[in-house]
Amino acid sequence: xxxxxxxxxxxxxxxxxxxxxxxxxxxxxxxxxxxxxxxxxxxxxxxxxxxxxxxxxxxxxxxxxxxxxxxxxxxxxxxxxxxxxxxxxxxxxxxxxxxxxxxxxxxxxxxxxxxxxxxxxxxxxxxxxxxxxxxxxxxxxxxxxxxxxxxxxxxxxxxxxxxxxxxxxxxxxxxxxxxxxxxxxxxxxxxxxxxxxxxxxxxxxxxxxxxxxxxxxxxxxxxxxxxxxxxxxxxxxxxxxxxxxxxxxxxxxxxxxxxxxxxxxxxxxxxxxxxxxxxxxxxxxxxxxxxxxxxxxxxxxxxxxxxxxxxxxxxxxxxxxxxxxxxxxxxxxxxxxxxxxxxxxxxxxxxxxxxxxxxxxxxxxxxxxxxxxxxxxxxxxxxxxxxxxxxxxxxxxxxxxxxxxxxxxxxxxxxxxxxxxxxxxxxxxxxxxxxxxx
Amino acid sequence: xxxxxxxxxxxxxxxxxxxxxxxxxxxxxxxxxxxxxxxxxxxxxxxxxxxxxxxxxxxxxxxxxxxxxxxxxxxxxxxxxxxxxxxxxxxxxxxxxxxxxxxxxxxxxxxxxxxxxxxxxxxxxxxxxxxxxxxxxxxxxxxxxxxxxxxxxxxxxxxxxxxxxxxxxxxxxxxxxxxxxxxxxxxxxxxxxxxxxxxxxxxxxxxxxxxxxxxxxxxxxxxxxxxxxxxxxxxxxxxxxxxxxxxxxxxxxxxxxxxxxxxxxxxxxxxxxxxxxxxxxxxxxxxxxxxxxxxxxxxxxxxxxxxxxxxxxxxxxxxxxxxxxxxxxxxxxxxxxxxxxxxxxxxxxxxxxxxxxxxxxxxxxxxxxxxxxxxxxxxxxxxxxxxxxxxxxxxxxxxxxxxxxxxxxxxxxxxxxxxxxxxxxxxxxxxxxxxxxxxxxxxxxxxxxxxxxxxxxxxxxxxxxxxxxxxxxxxxxxxxx
Numbered sequence: 001x002x003x004x005x006x007x008x009x010x011x012x013x014x015x016x017x018x019x020x021x022x023x024x025x026x027x028x029x030x031x032x033x034x035x036x037x038x039x040x041x042x043x044x045x046x047x048x049x050x051x052x053x054x055x056x057x058x059x060x061x062x063x064x065x066x067x068x069x070x071x072x073x074x075x076x077x078x079x080x081x082x083x084x085x086x087x088x089x090x091x092x093x094x095x096x097x098x099x100x101x102x103x104x105x106x107x108x109x110x111x112x113x114x115x116x117x118x119x120x121x122x123x124x125x126x127x128x129x130x131x132x133x134x135x136x137x138x139x140x141x142x143x144x145x146x147x148x149x150x151x152x153x154x155x156x157x158x159x160x161x162x163x164x165x166x167x168x169x170x171x172x173x174x175x176x177x178x179x180x181x182x183x184x185x186x187x188x189x190x191x192x193x194x195x196x197x198x199x200x201x202x203x204x205x206x207x208x209x210x211x212x213x214x215x216x217x218x219x220x221x222x223x224x225x226x227x228x229x230x231x232x233x234x235x236x237x238x239x240x241x242x243x244x245x246x247x248x249x250x251x252x253x254x255x256x257x258x259x260x261x262x263x264x265x266x267x268x269x270x271x272x273x274x275x276x277x278x279x280x281x282x283x284x285x286x287x288x289x290x291x292x293x294x295x296x297x298x299x300x301x302x303x304x305x306x307x308x309x310x311x312x313x314x315x316x317x318x319x320x321x322x323x324x325x326x327x328x329x330x331x332x333x334x335x336x337x338x339x340x341x342x343x344x345x346x347x348x349x350x351x352x353x354x355x356x357x358x359x360x361x362x363x364x365x366x367x368x369x370x371x372x373x374x375x376x377x378x379x380x381x382x383x384x385x386x387x388x389x390x391x392x393x394x395x396x397x398x399x400x401x402x403x404x405x406x407x408x409x410x411x412x413x414x415x416x417x418x419x420x421x422x423x424x425x426x427x428x429x430x431x432x433x434x435x436x437x438x
Numbered sequence: 439x440x441x442x443x444x445x446x447x448x449x450x451x452x453x454x455x456x457x458x459x460x461x462x463x464x465x466x467x468x469x470x471x472x473x474x475x476x477x478x479x480x481x482x483x484x485x486x487x488x489x490x491x492x493x494x495x496x497x498x499x500x501x502x503x504x505x506x507x508x509x510x511x512x513x514x515x516x517x518x519x520x521x522x523x524x525x526x527x528x529x530x531x532x533x534x535x536x537x538x539x540x541x542x543x544x545x546x547x548x549x550x551x552x553x554x555x556x557x558x559x560x561x562x563x564x565x566x567x568x569x570x571x572x573x574x575x576x577x578x579x580x581x582x583x584x585x586x587x588x589x590x591x592x593x594x595x596x597x598x599x600x601x602x603x604x605x606x607x608x609x610x611x612x613x614x615x616x617x618x619x620x621x622x623x624x625x626x627x628x629x630x631x632x633x634x635x636x637x638x639x640x641x642x643x644x645x646x647x648x649x650x651x652x653x654x655x656x657x658x659x660x661x662x663x664x665x666x667x668x669x670x671x672x673x674x675x676x677x678x679x680x681x682x683x684x685x686x687x688x689x690x691x692x693x694x695x696x697x698x699x700x701x702x703x704x705x706x707x708x709x710x711x712x713x714x715x716x717x718x719x720x721x722x723x724x725x726x727x728x729x730x731x732x733x734x735x736x737x738x739x740x741x742x743x744x745x746x747x748x749x750x751x752x753x754x755x756x757x758x759x760x761x762x763x764x765x766x767x768x769x770x771x772x773x774x775x776x777x778x779x780x781x782x783x784x785x786x787x788x789x790x791x792x793x794x795x796x797x798x799x800x801x802x803x804x805x806x807x808x809x810x811x812x813x814x815x816x817x818x819x820x821x822x823x824x825x826x827x828x829x830x831x832x833x834x835x836x837x838x839x840x841x842x843x844x845x846x847x848x849x850x851x852x853x854x855x856x857x858x859x860x861x862x863x864x865x866x867x868x869x870x871x872x873x874x875x876x877x878x879x880x881x882x883x884x885x886x887x888x889x890x891x892x893x894x895x896x897x898x899x900x901x902x903x904x905x906x907x908x909x910x911x912x913x914x915x916x917x918x919x
Contacts, residue, residue, distance in 0.1 A: 333836060351818055354847070358843065363839060363861050368862075372842070372858070373856075374846060374856075377853070
């Protein structure tokens with residue numbers, strides 16, 4: 001039995017664990033049917049041209065965890081941003097860990113999806129938002145929907161702006177030899193609300209883990225959402241991260257993706273505009289080595305007039321790593337006065353690594369400003385020489401230039417703590433200590 | 439009274455295809471449909487050697503197993519390949535020594551097109567291999583070319599008289615199994631041009647071919663092969679016009695360019711097939727495979743002005759195999775009414791120190807869709823490869839679309855790739871500025887579009903630049919800015 005069949009067959013067992021009367025269950029069943037029909041994407045699909053899941057889906061994975069494993073705070077402490085107050089939602093092998101988490105229901109809901117699904121008072125919200133913007137033709141999204149059970153649930157009511165960010169942490173312990181996780185997050189920022197979220201997937205030791213995560217984000221009128229994804233997992237972990245964002249008028253959503261590690265990472269990041277005067281920001285830094293593969297697949301669908309989107313992805317690749325960028329901007333006919341900008345810059349450090357990039361524009365409105373730029377190159381030899389003449393060793397000089405290359409992405413990271421953490425991650429990655437923060 | 443936009447729009451809509459006439463020439467046409475017998479019959483008709491017949495049959499058997507591609511950003515009804523006649527040739531085919539012997543109907547046709555042979559011959563110094571439907575009727579300036587050792591003839595003649603050259607190079611750049619339309623062309627191509635420039639020769643004149651689709655329901659399958667031997671230079675022009683017809687006509691040509699060491703080929707196209715009327719009825723389907731291969735230090739430059747055809751599917755490409763070779767692609771694609779174009783280029787960098795430049799300008803008006811699709815590929819061994827791409831789109835009106843699909847695949851760290859694309863419209867302030875200087879709106883648009891496409895127009899040879907500018911104006915005036 002191959003893994004795809006296993007996924008289909010295990011659904012009956014999965015149904016034992018969930019409330020079959022919940023309206024969400026019909027979404028699950030429909031999604032499973034769609035997945036059965038679509039199967040896993042192959043390289044023949046245009047959006048998967050440069051990324052193959054074959055080696056991953058050919059293996060077998062268990063779909064649930066052994067429950068008795070206990071993870072101590074000291075095991076995972078280093079992966080959190082500790083020196084700041086924050087809410088925490090922590091999952092161990094897909095199971096919520098109340099012990100490590102810090103949630104709230106005080107004036108807002110920062111808790112887990114299973115709770116939101118089971119309690120009556122959330123029914124209306126779930127009905128209004130759950131699975132409303134997930135496209136039907138994406139098989140991995142369908143797969144996630146069919147196994148919807150657990151994940152983060154965040155609801156910020158109108159006018160509320162919590163000072164503390166929310167950290168969502170998915171930890172994989174490795175007590176199963178190989179595991180397939182499917183967290184499902186639902187995040188709603190109501191009118192004039194503001195929220196900042198940091199998400200991280202982390203495995204504690206080298207074992208085969210595949211995470212097919214799906215996050216729905218709804219930004220209501222004038223809401224403000226800041227989302228940071230830190231992808232710095234071990235070289236045995238695979239992450240398929242599907243994020244769908246729906247924005248109402250005057251809202252502002254930005255997503256920063258920092259991809260520093262993992263065997264294969266696929267980011268599907270889709271923005272849908274539902275009102276005017278929206279701002280969307282998509283930024284990312286990718287630094288890869290040793291056979292890693294990162295695929296950024298973005299879509300910004302400008303469906304309303306007077307909106308702005310800004311995309312900026314930087315990539316640095318070495319040691320047989322592969323970077324893929326597939327950015328798509330669609331401007332609908334009525335989306336006049338759209339201002340869409342897309343940029344993708346890449347540096348190849350050695351000849352074994354590869355970059356495939358495909359920035360796409362599809363424009364149906366005439367009064368728009370759309371542009372994209374894309375470069376592939378190397379560090380400026382003369383700049384490197386200049387730094388060396390000033391007594392800076394080659395390694396540090398290269399690191400400095402790389403920093404500079406990626407810096408304008410870091411500039412828009414608002415939490416100083418997070419910025420510092422990412423700085424140290426980059427320094428770590430480049431194997432230098434510059435002794436200062438940029 | 440000032441010329442208003444509405445008036446302009448009306449005028450444009452009612453503007454019929456200027457070259458839409460139909461010359462009544464007796465043609466010998468094969469029955470419709472395609473099978474092995476037809477392929478054999480075409481080959482026999484052209485008195486081809488056995489290897490050629492087998493080559494065609496091989497292509498045909500591959501074609502049968504292939505599927506029509508559906509990846510382009512185009513929507514159209516797939517042509518029925520059994521509804522097409524695969525061969526048509528003007529019946530009267532005397533051996534001509536002077537223009538007087540040419541079919542008077544034909545002369546009339548050319549006069550209407552404004553490309554009278556005499557004028558061309560005397561004034562512009564262009565040798566013309568005139569192709570009406572599928573057989574070449576007159577070839578001029580042959581003697582001048584002969585002196586230099588240049589071979590410029592129809593491909594059927596070349597198969598008869600220079601089989602070694604044809605056999606050596608035909609299908610080496612575009613293999614007969616390359617893609618659906620290339621395979622179809624390889625099986626049924628009726629005629630086309632062949633050009634060989636010997637070592638060290640700089641071709642003294644611009645070589646040119648005019649194509650016309652003439653017979654109702656006749657698909658045209660041209661095959662062009664240009665070989666520039668070491669250190670030679672040639673500039674090749676190709677221009678197309680087709681009469682107004684209601685049913686869709688299919689055009690699936692293959693062009694192969696071979697630039698040996700230190701050679702340079704400049705290939706320019708003005709394409710103005712019938713684009714369909716303003717309701718999107720009729721028009722030519724243009725599915726063309728064009729590709730060139732560059733050996734050491736050679737250069738291939740594609741320049742195209744695409745204003746016609748209901749459907750355009752065309753990617754003139756360069757394989758930069760030799761070290762220090764250069765590939766260039768300059769394109770203007772204009773779509774109006776219901777036209778759809780999916781065009782661009784491929785630059786495959788294989789050799790060291792290879793360079794490529796891509797400048798693509800798309801102008802869409804009416805309800806048309808205009809796509810740029812390009813590939814820049816740097817293979818692991820292509821050290822110091824350099825590419826610059828620029829794709830700009832200009833949108834006129836709110837019912838059209840402009841799309842960009844650039845693919846960039848880099849596997850060598852020394853590569854330097856730049857790609858940029860912009861989309862814009864003609865600004866009201868730009869028009870206003872022109873208006874207040876006494877330039878009416880129509881002229882202002884022409885002026886702005888000309889400025890927008892100047893980088894490409896400049897690359898065209900003189901003879902074409904004028905024609906291209908005219909075409910741009912016809913295609914665009916009145917489209918609201």
